[in-house]
Amino acid sequence: METCVEKSKTLGIGVGIIVLNEKQEVLLLLRNSDAALADSAMHLEGTYTLPSGKVIFGETFEEAAKRKLKDETNFEVNIQDLQLISLANDVNEYAHFATIGFLAAQYRDEFKLKSSKEFTDYNWYPLESLPKNICEPSQKIINNYLNKTIY
Secondary structure: OOOOOOOOOEEEEEEEEEOEOOOOEEEEEEEOOOHHHHOOOOOOOOOEEOOEEEOOOOOOHHHHHHHHHHHHHOOEOOHHHEEEEEEEEEEOOOEEEEEEEEEEOOOEOOOOOOOOOOEEEEEEEEOOOOOOOEOHHHHHHHHHHHHOOOO
16 A cells, blocks of 8 residues: 655644633633744644644653643643643644643643744633634644543
8 A cells, every 4th residue: 555645744743731710711822823923833823722832852741731831821730730631633734733632720820921923812711602713723622621522
């Protein structure tokens, strides 16, 4: 059997983290609409996303989630407070990621949006009233959380 391998595409592992406030609203970050600033291998510019990012070589999924949460939101989380809630196969014309979703059961520190231009805004949304322009990988994680399914 012959397979076609697309070498110009990105293949990787990503993490996304659900953070809920006291009202059970989820934190979503608005990615810059400029592709060069949005820093997204899947070209998710202009969409809302959970705090998320790529796993780097040698890092556990939990370590990646902890690092991305701190980097993008200033929230600190203990690894034992990260609950695995989702596994998704995210593929589009640009990239293919295995995405691991976590719930940050507890977190601390004050929210502060990342100081780069990757994100332009943020908001807390009720889980039943999410914005229409949420990126598909984040939507899958939220759906799995709500449906109590992993995959």
